Amino acid sequence: MITPIDIASASIVLLLITFLTAGLLRRNQALLIKVSFSLSAFASLAALSAGIWTVGSGITERVTLIIGLPDLPFHLRLDPLAGYFLTVVGLLSFFVSIYSTGYVKGFLGRRSVTRLVVFYCLFIAGMFMVVLADDALFFLISWEAMAAASYFLVMFEDENAENRRAAFLYMVVAHVGAVAILLSFGVMAGLAAGFENFNGFTFDAMRQAQFPTGWATVAFLLAFFGFAAKAGVVPLHVWLPEAHPVAPSNVSALMSGVMLKTAIYGIVRVTFDLLKVFPWWWGAFVLILGIVSAVMGVLYALMQHDLKRLLAYHSVENIGIILIGIGLAMIFKSFNLPMLAALALIAGLYHTMNHAMFKGLLFMGAGSVLHATRERNMEEMGGLIHRMPWTAALFLVGCISISALPPFNGFVSEWLTFQAFLLSPSLPIPMMRLLMPMGAALLALTGALAAACFVKAFGVTFLGHWRGHHNPHIHETDWSMRSAMLMAALTCLLLGILPTLYIEWMDILSEQLVGAKLAASAAVGGWMWLTPVAPERASYSGIVVFVGIIAVYGIVYFILHVNPGKIHRGPIWDCGFEKLTSRMQYNATSFSMPIRRIFGFLFKIKEEVSLVPQSAHPAFPKKLHYELKVRDRFWKWIYKPVADASFWCSRKVGRLQQGRIQAYLIYSFVTIIILLFFTR
Amino acid sequence: MSGFIIEILQVMMLIGLAPMFSGWVKMLKCWSQGRSSASILQPYRDLAKLFSKDVILAENASWIFRFTPYLVFSTAVLAGGIIPMLSTDLPLSLTADVIVLVALFAIARFFTALAGMDIGTAFGGMGSSREMMIASLAEPAMLMAIFTVSLACGSTSLSRIVEVIYSPASIVKPSLVFAFIAFVLIALTETGRIPVDNPATHLELTMIHEAMILEYSGRHLALIEWAGMMKLFLFMAIGAALFAPWGIAYAGAPGSIPLAFGYLILKIGASGIVLVLIETGLAKMRLFRLTEFLGAAFLMATLGMLSFFILE
Known part of the structure; x- marks a missing residue:
């Protein structure tokens, strides 16, 4: 009888075998790429099916491995929470593995890709092991395997000093975080079974233990610090915009899309599963850090002109949004309001999946652009929609999703978070009731700024004219990259228009972690309507919005094209101005100038304008030199x-x-x- | 079944009457400034003329540029099916609550801003950049005002809010007064009226919305203009539904639809007068003073929220 945990373990074993043996194929690099990425896609698919199965059936399975340290065997456990994150990681790594077969080919002839392929497999295996681990030792070993593999992936193009510096910074922050996690587990294990023996190191022992509040707080703060360092929560985020952009784009997609989610997994596991009982201020702490990360992340993103760096800062923002949901769930749970906690937790976990999908999609799109233009700087791009129509359309789907616009998926989870915020009047502390809506307003600000940022990102990269000085040969990407992005985009749409089905599938999580189901009320009006609390309280139907817009669009289009007027192509009008050049377009820096001016006090901005005067008259400068430096105050x-x-x-x-x-x-x-x- | 008929009636009314409302506002504006005005039907003639003209498209326009007018028009029509203008008995009202409604306007704005950048002119980019900046400041204030109302009513569904406020038991609440002031400021911003943007300007440096749609012509321009008129009408209707829901028909009372229609015309007409008074009394603000304007809106909404928690 095959069970989900067998499938998941088989997938890990397959990845580890690929990791160990891929080197044998290093003489034939093209074959190496084909074989190992197909295997990793297959392994991801297996893990994905194991995850879907576990969450769907709500079963929990354990395995104790014979390997491990003497007397300390490794424990594996696949419960719905682990299954959910296995699904998230498996789904995106499946897409990215398909994408990689095309993307990594771009390195052929330039450098050996063996190291990339090998550590790619270890990286995915590490993420799977982290979510499956059921004791502190195996968890930390997996965590370190994941961190080490991603370090080598960030270092892949190590001829640039910038990449080496970023990888070093990443390693330092990852290890400071890992030490904190280790200490946290140490505190919990010691309190669970005494400091003299090792019996407390399994998660089961920690689950059964009762922790005194003071020590539980110490364990929580240490674990949160460690996981926050990995997740890139402000102010521990500085490594993220350095390391994610310099990695190869398929790796950036995985790092931003799912590696950060393992930290979210850790936070949920430690608070809701291991510690279980906590005071409300833990939740408030998580909530405040979430809000700060969301707002600061998006504002920093707006200041960037490097496409991948911009996306990396948006990961900080989205981790913040996820933490807002989790923090709210913690607050509601500590006041014993399980229904509301379920709503907030589902919102946070839903956003976890959503962010994996659209951020993966966006990084894959950015990778395609990089692949085609060899350029990361948006100021040198423009007009790519004409040369790369597929990439442009799919990237646009990612932009709409991340900007939280209906009917795509980002909107659903933000809407659920808003609903959770609006239920804060049930809280017993008056001060919190007053302050909570402020958080909602800041979330709204985040969403609106994200929309501005992605108008900028898409508009400057894909629309208008080519801004670069040289004009390279730009080509559309191959079918494997396109199909991977297409699948990710379709997932974004499906998660946006069918939220009730998805929530029905995952509601076992909220039942196990906070003790209430959401789906019972979510589907009260049928699968089309998402009504998280009650239909007269709030409702949303992504599918009706989607079909409605398409229907009206179709009708109007049809009416206007029964007897259409002609369409003439002509030169740009531009109020009659004739000498338009591509350098006169708005670019990334000028687009964000109003926002830079309004929120400038949050950054360290150095702006310099110098004129090179013409010999004849100072009023007619020959050249103008503009330099802008925006730095993190942290x-x-x-x-x-x-x-x-x-x-x-x-x-x-x-x-x-x-x-x-x-x-x-x-x-x-x-x-x-x-x-x-x-x-x- | 009657719900669907009302739904269709309401959408037809929105599409049909929005240009007339625009004409009404223009007429009032001319009178208040001592000019003689064009007929109230002038917007219909403008639209008809634009629809009959050929389209001139810039040579490098992409599909986004051609897609946007239809999308903007569709979202406005869809919003018209959601807001309870005539009756709260709308089958579509479950589709979206107030937050979704705000997001529907946001998606139209998102694409308009992209279309502004599509041609690659400086004006288009300038309009997009400014529009998105203003929107990102306006949206928190808008949601804060909405949250105040929905906390007072215990719901974010528009139909439900109308029913609660309209019920005989309801009294004038201070929180709603503050939220209303905030809403007026935001509505001026969102619909691009003075003092935020000037719908009549074509001076290069003062344009915001006009700058984005500068390159449009023919039926594309007609759709965008029409959607703009509908948006103005819709914001007046949202204001009427949230803060003055008198006369809106209940579920199961289709007989009161004509009366509801009469009330709506009166309310929207009156709101047009208020709009013109505001527009005539104020001058357009400098772009970076808008932060103060929108900050004031946010402050009002926050005061509404505070008074809800303290007084109610």
Whole structure:
């Protein structure tokens, strides 16, 4: 009898085998790409089916492996929560693996792709293992495998100093986070079964333990810090816009789309499953950090002109939106309002899936653009919609989805989050009732700014004229890349128009984690209407909006084309101005100028204009040089002091190292004396 | 069944009467400025003329440019089927609550802004950039005003809000007064009226909405203009539904539809007078003073929210 956990384990084994053996094919790079990415696509599909099956049937299975450390075997467990994240990771890595067969071919002849292929498989396997792990040890091993694999993927094009620097920064933040997670598990394991033995290291032991509030808070804060560092929550986000853009685009899609989600998984697992009981201020803490991340992420994104960097900052924003849902769920749960907690939790988890889909799609689109133009800077692009019609249309779907516009998927989860916010009057603390709607307003600001940002991203990249100085040969991408993006785009649409079916499938999560089902009320008016609380309270039907717009569109189009007037193509009118050049278009910098001016106080902006005067008269400059630098204030506030302090410490400690053997012998001697004193 | 007939009637009324309302506003404006006005039917003639003309399309226009007018028109029509203008008994009203309605207008704006950037002129980009900036400030204030109303009514569904406010038990609440002031400011912004944008201008540096649609001609321009008129009408209708729902027919009372129609004409006509008074009394604001204007709207909505929690 095959069970989901068998399928999931088989998929991991397949990925690990590919990881170990792919090197054998390194002489034939084209074959290597075909074989290993097909295998990883197949493995992802298997994991996806295991995940869908687990969530759909609501079963929980465990396996204890024979491998592991002596007396500490590895535990695996596939419950609906793990199954849900397995679905998210599996679905996107399936799309991305198909995409990679086309995308990675672009490196052929330029450099060896063996390292990319090998670590790609390990990376996906690591993510699967993280969600399946059921003890602290295996979780951390998987977590480190994932981090190490992604480090090598970020380093793939290591001839650029920029990439090496980004990868180093990523590694540092990932490890500081991992240490915090390790400490958190240590606290929980120790409290669960005493600090003398190792019995507490399984998640089962932690689930059964009762934690004193003070220690539970310590464990939560440590775990949240560690996972937040991975998820890129402000102010721990600085590595994210450095590391994600420099990785190959298929890897960026996975890192932004699903690797960040493993951190969300960790937060949900630790709070709702392991600690279970918590005071309301934990939720408020998560909520506030979520709101800050959402607003700051989108504002930073607006300032970017590097397409992939812009998308990376949007990941910060979307992680913030997910955390808003989770924070609300925590607040509602701590006040024992399970229905509301279910709504907020579903909103957060729904957005997790949505973000994986549209961010994956957008990074794949950005990869196609990069593949075709060899350019990441939007200021040098433009008019690509004529050369790359497929990529443009599919990228547009991603833009609409991420901007939370109906009838696509981003809107559904944001709408659910708004509904959760609007239920805050049921909270018993008056101050919170007052402040919660403010959070909703900031979420609205985030959505509107995201729309502005994606008008900019799409408009500057794909519309208008080509802005670059050189005019490369731009081509549409091949079928594998297109079909992967097409599938992701269709998923975005389906998640947008059929939310009730999806929520019905995943409602087991809210039942297990917060003790209430949402779907019972969500489908009260039939599968077409999403009515999370009650139909007279709020309702939304994505499919009616979609069909309605198409129907009216069709009717109007038909009426106007019964006897259509001619369409003449002519030169651009532009109020009669004739000498229009492509340099006169709005570009990314000028588009965001009004917003930069309004929200400028949040950034460190250096703007310089210098004129090179013509010899004849200063009023007629020959050349104008404009330079704009927008930097993260957090660098100066947090990271620079920390970096300076660690350099200072290492210089002081470095004095111990003198190169004289006598001194070193004294150090050893003193150490031995101290140890003897302690173990006396 | 009667619901569907009312639905169709309401949409037809929106499509048919929106140009007349636009003509009414223009007429009042001319009178208030001491000019003699064109007929109230002039917008219909303008539209007819535009529809009969050929389209001139810039040589590098993409499909987005041709897609946008139809989409903008469709979202406006769909919104007309959702807002309870004549009756709360609308089969489509379950489709969307107020938040979805705001998002429907947002998707029209998103595509209009893209169309503005499609040709690659400086004007188009300028219009898009400014429009999106204004929208991103207006949307939080708009939702804050809406949240105030929906907290007071316990629902975000428009039909439900109308029923609660219209019920005999309801009294004038201070929170609704603040929300109403905020709504007026936002409606001026969203429909592109003075002091935010000037619908009549074609001076390069003052255009916002006009700059985006500068390159349109023929039936495309007609659709966009018509959708703009419908949007103005719709915002007046939303205001009427949220803050003055008198006369809107209940479910199961189709006989009161003519009366509801009469009330609606009166309310919209009166709102036109208020609109013209505001527009004539104010000058267009400098772009970066709009933050203060929209900040005031947000403040009003927040005050409404506070008074809801403190007083009610």
